[in-house]
Each structure stands twice: as structure tokens, then as C-alpha cells.
Amino acid sequence: MTTRRQLLKALAVLPAAGSIPVALRPAPAQAAPSGDGSQAMAWRNWSGLQVAHPRHRAAPKDKDELRTLITKSQGVIRPIGAGHSFTPLMNTDETLVSLDRMQGLLDYDNRTQQATVAGGTRLFNLGRELEEIGQALPNMPDIAEQSLAGALGTATHGTGAELGAMPAYVEELTLMTADGSEISCSRHNNADLFQAARVNLGALGFITAVRLQNKPAYRLEKTLDWRPIEDILAESEQLADRHRNFEFFYIPFSGWGFVDMQDLTEAEPTATETTDQNEGLYTLQRIRDWLSWSPRLREFSMGLYMRTLPTEYSVAPSWETYTHTRAVRWNEMEYHLPREDGLKAFREIRTLIEEQFPEVFFPIEVRYIKQDDIWLSPFFEQDSISIAVHRYYAEDHRPLFEAIEPIFRRYGGRPHWGKLHSLKGDELAALYPHWNDFLEVRQQLDPEGRFLNTYLRELFDLNGA
Numbered sequence: 190m191t192t193r194r195q196l197l198k199a200l201a202v203l204p205a206a207g208s209i210p211v212a213l214r215p216a217p218a219q220a221a222p223s224g225d226g227s228q229a230m231a232w233r234n235w236s237g238l239q240v241a242h243p244r245h246r247a248a249p250k251d252k253d254e255l256r257t258l259i260t261k262s263q264g265v266i267r268p269i270g271a272g273h274s275f276t277p278l279m280n281t282d283e284t285l286v287s288l289d290r291m292q293g294l295l296d297y298d299n300r301t302q303q304a305t306v307a308g309g310t311r312l313f314n315l316g317r318e319l320e321e322i323g324q325a326l327p328n329m330p331d332i333a334e335q336s337l338a339g340a341l342g343t344a345t346h347g348t349g350a351e352l353g354a355m356p357a358y359v360e361e362l363t364l365m366t367a368d369g370s371e372i373s374c375s376r377h378n379n380a381d382l383f384q385a386a387r388v389n390l391g392a393l394g395f396i397t398a399v400r401l402q403n404k405p406a407y408r409l410e411k412t413l414d415w416r417p418i419e420d421i422l423a424e425s426e427q428l429a430d431r432h433r434n435f436e437f438f439y440i441p442f443s444g445w446g447f448v449d450m451q452d453l454t455e456a457e458p459t460a461t462e463t464t465d466q467n468e469g470l471y472t473l474q475r476i477r478d479w480l481s482w483s484p485r486l487r488e489f490s491m492g493l494y495m496r497t498l499p500t501e502y503s504v505a506p507s508w509e510t511y512t513h514t515r516a517v518r519w520n521e522m523e524y525h526l527p528r529e530d531g532l533k534a535f536r537e538i539r540t541l542i543e544e545q546f547p548e549v550f551f552p553i554e555v556r557y558i559k560q561d562d563i564w565l566s567p568f569f570e571q572d573s574i575s576i577a578v579h580r581y582y583a584e585d586h587r588p589l590f591e592a593i594e595p596i597f598r599r600y601g602g603r604p605h606w607g608k609l610h611s612l613k614g615d616e617l618a619a620l621y622p623h624w625n626d627f628l629e630v631r632q633q634l635d636p637e638g639r640f641l642n643t644y645l646r647e648l649f650d651l652n653g654a
Contacts, residue, residue, distance in 0.1 A: 232285055234272040235334075236518045236582045243285035250290045252397055256369040258286060259395070265642050268391045270339030271311070273332055274607035275520050277644040278343070278390060288338060288395065294318045295398060302403045303360060308338035308396035316508025324403040328352040328434070329511035338396035343607035344388045344566050346575065347511055348436040348556035350429040350528075354568055356387035357561040361400035364393055367635040371397065384623070385630040388565040390606055392631055392640050392649075409434070409510040410454040413501040415447045418539075422532060429557045434511075438552040439535075440473065441542050442484055443491035446552070447498075451510060459504045470517045470551065474581065477550040484547060519551060520586040522593065522609045523577035524602035525558065525567040531574025534600045538576065538593055546589050551579035564623035567603035577608070614650030 232241045245262065249255040259266060264283035272279065279285065288309025297304040304324055306315060313333035319325055328347040335345060341362075346354035361375040364386055374383040386393055421437050429435045434451035473491075480487035503510070526534055535555060542549050554577040561568050578593055580586035590609055597604075603620050604610035618624040628649060635641070638651070646652050 232269070232272075232279075234274060234279070236275060236520050238275060238520050238582070239272075239277050239280055241280040241285065242282050244282060245284040246287075247284065248287040248290050252291075252365065252371070255286070255288075255291070255365055255395060255397070258284075259365065259367065259639075260369040264639075266639055267642055268338065268395050270309070270336030271332075271334040273335055273339070274343060275609045276607060277642070278607065279642075280644060281642045286395070288336065291397070294322070297322050297324065299323060302405060303400055304403055305361075305398055305400045306337055308336070308399060310337045311335065312337065312340065312508075312512060316506075316512065319403060320406050320506055320508065323406050325406045325507045326355075326401065327358055327404055328355070329508060330355065331511060331513050333512035333514055337399060339391075339607075341387060341396065341399065342389050342391050343605065344563075344568070345607070346556070346558050346568070347434065348558065348575075349434045350557040350572070351559055352434070353559045353561050354566060356563055356566060357559075357568075358402045359387050359399055360402050362386050362396060363398040364395065364634075365397050366394040367637065367639045372634075375400075381626065381630055382634075384562070384564045385627045387563045388606070390565070390645065390648075392645055393634050394640065407507050408454050408456065408458065408504055409451045409507050410456060411501075411503045411505070411510050412450045413447055414450075415445060415495050415498045415500075418444055418446045421446050421448055422536070425532060425555070436554065436556040438554050439539065440491060440495070440552050441539070441549050442477075442487045442547070443495060444488050445492055445495040454504055456504045458506070459502070473550040473552075477548065481547045484543070518582035519579040520582055520609060521577055521579050522586075522590045522597075523575060523605040524594075524597035524610070525571070525573040525575045525605065526597065526600045526602040528557070528572040528574050530600040531555070531576065534596055534602070535574075535576055537596045538578065541592060541596070542578075542589070545592065548584065549580070549589065551581065553578055564627050565606075565621060567605065569621065569623075571603075575605070576602075577605075613648055617648070 232243060247258050249258055262284045265281045266284040266286060267279050267281045269279045269285050269287050291307045291309040292314060293307050293310060295305040295307055302324055304319060312329065312335050315337060328349055330340060330345045330347050341356045344354050344356055361373060363371055363373045365371050372379060374386055376383060418439050425437060428448060428450060432450040432452055437446055437448045439446035476487065476491060480490060556575040558568050558573045558575055560570050560572045563569060580589055594611060604612055
């Protein structure tokens, strides 16, 4: 059986004239600090794309410290989680606040399978703490480092045709607003605020506590299987309906991808060794560099290799199955499309990449998400297929994303709030029936715009306000 190392060794002896890598476009320039004499330490998001130079950085240890910070600070104040958003949601040169010291389980009720959690709690800690009390989130995204408040604020999601995004499982939420007061909301208490706050972009205040509707702790059996992409596309809809969690990845210029299927099980956890996805990405990068001059040889070589990869099975607690640590950085564009149009859009995106962008090597990720009723949720009254396209962080993502975004928009896609997109104002209002309702609630809670940075003012079309 051909191993990854054997494949790379074989490719390395190809004729030197054909192994010249495609030149990498330079990464976008990063803004310098404003010329006010400030020597503020730079803050960067996870990929390094977004850079800010806040004059003040703080990490309050409790709600009293947070209240003092909000009421005593001047200018814009923004909450920061893991920095895993690729848009400038958190950027400010004024006050940047981390809730990393406000984490953990606050209360729980195993009769209702509900738990109240501090907003700053990171997901890798949340999964473990819920398991200790016999509970688990119904679904989770795949990035372990995200904070709960950040994941809710951007409508972060996992995959599952009958499973909603994370905000769909919020029963009650508490915000600390611009005047330092705390307001709790639920479907039956401050209902409009509840509809606005579950996906809020950090524009309403700081999420200090969240009551989540969970379920009894459970295990998942995960099956990862490599298949020709046409076989995956032919079966994707049926697989999504058959399995509790289902997604697939396509490897550009290979003709192959893999399906990830997860189902409930009572089986004992396994210690099965699985593919190292970080190592796999570097392998794809090397193959790209060596074989971009010949797409046919590139597809033949990768297809030959992928035919040798075995089906992987593993059993683990749900939170361990869902989340992963990502060592390879990237920038990302992700749109959520009506389920009936998602695979058509995927085919167009695949064709565009393989005809115009030979330097792309990151997989395309396709997931399924159930509709909800949250005002700024991309899944508002829409069962969706989510398509995510990535570029290596050191390469210029702009030409690829600018070429692909019109396809997403043509099919009525809504962008992930934490992923790169170009939409603003009226364009977003056309996609969200309650856009103006959200803006009205935001204005009532924060009339002076304390939580609005430059990016959010542009997004909400408030520069003239």
C-alpha cells in the first residue's frame, strides 16, 4: 500500500523542469499603528489577517470588573474570544476585552438537561465540563478553541441535516449592556432581545451567561471514507438524511474527496489512529508545488494515492469527536445556501477553481444545517448547505474569494458572519427579513455606539448616523 511518505518520495524525482512551484502571491499588507504616539501591542486574529492596536486591553475576572470597565472606559469597546473570525469584527484601536477569566459551568439541572455557562468559556473546556455532569451539547463546531460567546455571536455551526447551529440551543441569555446593566432574555422574557442577542456580532454588549438546552452525554461512531467526488455528490443528499452528522470534503485537482459520517452508539471508545489532517494539508501543498504545471498528472497522482487510504472508524464522547485543534492556518470564505441549491453551487465552484486557480490545495468543506428562527442567523427559515473555501494564510486569498463570491450570491447564499465576504447594508437587509428589527434593538441598547467599530458601522450602514 502506498504511504504518504512513499508518494512524496516518488513525486520528488519528477523532471526538475516540471517541478517549479507556482509563485505565491504576497499576503495582503497589514496596517501600521495610527500616528498618535501610541506603542500599543498589536492584536492579530488567528490567521494573522486582521491586525489592531488597541490602546487598552483587559481581562476582567468577574462581572463587577467588567461593569467598571464598560462604564469607565472611553470610546469603542469590543469583546474578543479566540480571534477565529476572519472579518474585522473585533478590530479596534481603543478597548479590547477578553472574557477568558470568566469561564466555566455556573449551574445545571439534569432533570431538564440544561446548564448555565459563562460566556467566555472555551468549547474544549465546555465539552469536558458538561460530560462530567452527564450532559452534552446536541451538536458542536469543529474548532476547539472558540469561546461560547463568540461562537453564538457569529452563528457558528457544526453539521447535521436535523441539527441547528449553536445559537438554536440557547434557552436564556444574559447581556451586560453599554450602561453596565445586565439584562436576561428568553422566548418568554424580552423576546425581541432574545431573537436579536443569540446572533449579535458583539454589537449589543457582553454575553455573561448562557443557559443551554443539552442532552444526556453520548458517544459517536465516526466513519471517514475516501471516494470519487462524483460518487459523493450522487449520494450526498441521502447520506445527509441517513446519518446524524454528515459532511464531505473535496480535494481540488484530485477527483476525490472523503465523507465524514457520525452516528450515536453505545460501543466502547476506541483508540483507533486517524489521519493527521495537519500533515495531510502540508502533503497537498507539496504536491501542488511540484505538479501545478500538469493538472492531469496532479489529479492522476493524488487519485492514485487516495485510492490506497483505508476507511477509518472511531468511537469517542461527542465533544471529542466534533472538535479538533488546527495547527495549519488559513483564511476562509463560507456561505450558507438553500439546501436545494447547495450542490449545484459546489459544482460551479469546483469548475472555477480547477480552471482558474491551480495554486489552490486546501479542501472544500460542505456541511448541512437545519433552519432556525433567529433574526440574524444565516439559517433563518432555511435548511442549508454550507460551503467553505480556504486559502493558506501566507497566500493572497483575494482573487479566489472575489471570483467565487458571485456564485454564492447567485444562489441566494448568506455569508458566515465570521468568514470573509463583501456584503453590507442593503445587500444584507435583503437576505434578513428582521434586519431592521435587529438594528432597532441595537440602537435601544447602545444609543452611543460603544460596541460599534468601523467594520460594524459599515456593515450596518451607519456611517451617516
